[in-house]
Amino acid sequence: MRRVVSLVPSLTEAIAATAPRLLVGATAWCTHPAELEVERIGGTKNPDVPRIIALAPDLVVANEEENRGADLDALRAAGVSVLVTQIRTLDEAFRELDRMLTVGCGLDRPGWLDAAEAAWAAVAARAEVAAGAEVPAVIPIWRRPWMVLGRDTFAGDVLARLGVRNIYSDHAERYPKIPLPELLAGGAELVVLPDEPYAFSASDGPEAFPGLPAALVSGRHLTWYGPSLAEAPDVLRRQLRSG
Numbered sequence: 001m002r003r004v005v006s007l008v009p010s011l012t013e014a015i016a017a018t019a020p021r022l023l024v025g026a027t028a029w030c031t032h033p034a035e036l037e038v039e040r041i042g043g044t045k046n047p048d049v050p051r052i053i054a055l056a057p058d059l060v061v062a063n064e065e066e067n068r069g070a071d072l073d074a075l076r077a078a079g080v081s082v083l084v085t086q087i088r089t090l091d092e093a094f095r096e097l098d099r100m101l102t103v104g105c106g107l108d109r110p111g112w113l114d115a116a117e118a119a120w121a122a123v124a125a126r127a128e129v130a131a132g133a134e135v136p137a138v139i140p141i142w143r144r145p146w147m148v149l150g151r152d153t154f155a156g157d158v159l160a161r162l163g164v165r166n167i168y169s170d171h172a173e174r175y176p177k178i179p180l181p182e183l184l185a186g187g188a189e190l191v192v193l194p195d196e197p198y199a200f201s202a203s204d205g206p207e208a209f210p211g212l213p214a215a216l217v218s219g220r221h222l223t224w225y226g227p228s229l230a231e232a233p234d235v236l237r238r239q240l241r242s243g
Contacts, residue, residue, distance in 0.1 A: 002106060005057040006030065007047055007067050010224035011085065014097055015061070017227045018110040025055050032220070032228075047071055053078045059104055063087065089157045090120060093225035116229035123161055123233045134165035137190040138183050140205070141175065142198045146183060150176045155194075155223045162236055164192065180208060188212065190243055194219035215243025 005025035006012040012030035015023055025039040027047065039055060042048040044066045052060065052075060060075055060082045072082050083104040085096040094117055101107045139149040139159065149156045150171035159166060167186050168176060178186075191209045193200035196219030206214035217239040221232040 002058040003056060004105060005041065005052050005055060005060045007041075007044055007060060007062045007071075008085075009044075010226040010228075011061045011063065011100065012036070013224065013228070014101065014226035015105060017112055018101055019105065019107050022105060022107075024057060025052060032224075032226075049074045049078075053080060057081075059083060061085070061100055061104060087154050087225050088152045089154065090161065090229075093154060093229070097225060112227045112230055116227070116232075119230050119233050120161065134160070134163050135190050136167050136188050137164045137192050138168065138186060138188040138209075139164075139166055139192040139194075140183075140198070140200070141194065143200075143205070143208070145177045146180050147175050147177050148183070150174045154225065158222060158232070158236070159192065162233070162240060164190065164240065184209065184212075190215060190240075192217055192240070192243070194222050196220070196223065213243045215240045 002022055003024045004015060004022045006015060006023060007027055009027065009030045012023065012026045013032040016033050016036055023038050025041045026036065027042060027044050028040050029044055030036065041051050045068060049071055057080060060080055062072055062082060062084045064084055064086045072084060075082050083100055085100060087093045087096050097113055098109060102109055141147050141149060148168050149166050150168045150173045152174055156166045156169055167188050191212050191214045193205045193214055194217050195201065200216065202216060217236055221228050221235045
């Protein structure tokens with residue numbers, strides 16, 4: 001049986017939902033499933049490389065955005081096999097999850113991945129929002145300073161499929177810092193506030209956008225690529241409508 005260390009919370013959940021006994025290590029941020037009992041090897045940006053090497057994994061799974069190249073290079077230099085995913089769209093998420101699980105981990109393609117693809121195919125088939133009728137929105141991911149979704153982001157692609165147009169989708173940066181006055185003057189008709197990475201809530205976030213409808217959404221369903229994708233369309237659709 002292969003020994004796998006995951007440096008990405010959503011990838012950890014994907015493996016745990018498919019073959020949990022493969023996992024021997026995960027980051028402190030890997031919170032799903034809650035009952036996961038493996039060696040904790042630091043954070044996504046500051047993993048304990050010597051501890052990972054000591055676990056003698058057959059594979060370390062990572063992501064080009066979530067993890068630092070220097071850490072991955074150090075693992076490779078120690079002879080550890082590293083699989084790095086690149087996920088900036090929903091379609092990439094499905095392809096990379098399949099590659100990680102079947103090629104990297106040597107597993108059969110799981111049923112939950114088929115269910116997730118079917119759930120999003122149904123969204124496309126319904127075509128709930130006519131082209132050009134998408135709601136222009138700003139999607140903060142942090143405050144102090146304010147940071148928002150910019151170009152080429154997985155979460156932005158997810159929202160676009162649900163009829164939400166990110167007004168900063170053409171920004172030069174993927175996660176630009178935008179002063180609040182500029183956010184307020186940008187022409188958005190909705191502010192989407194996920195509960196991670198910054199924990200926006202009813203009392204922390206909406207008050208900064210007076211007069212603008214605010215949708216509080218699940219960060220896990222918006223930003224995680226894993227089993228949560230199967231229920232994400234229904235969860236996010238409901239939360240967006242409450243804005």
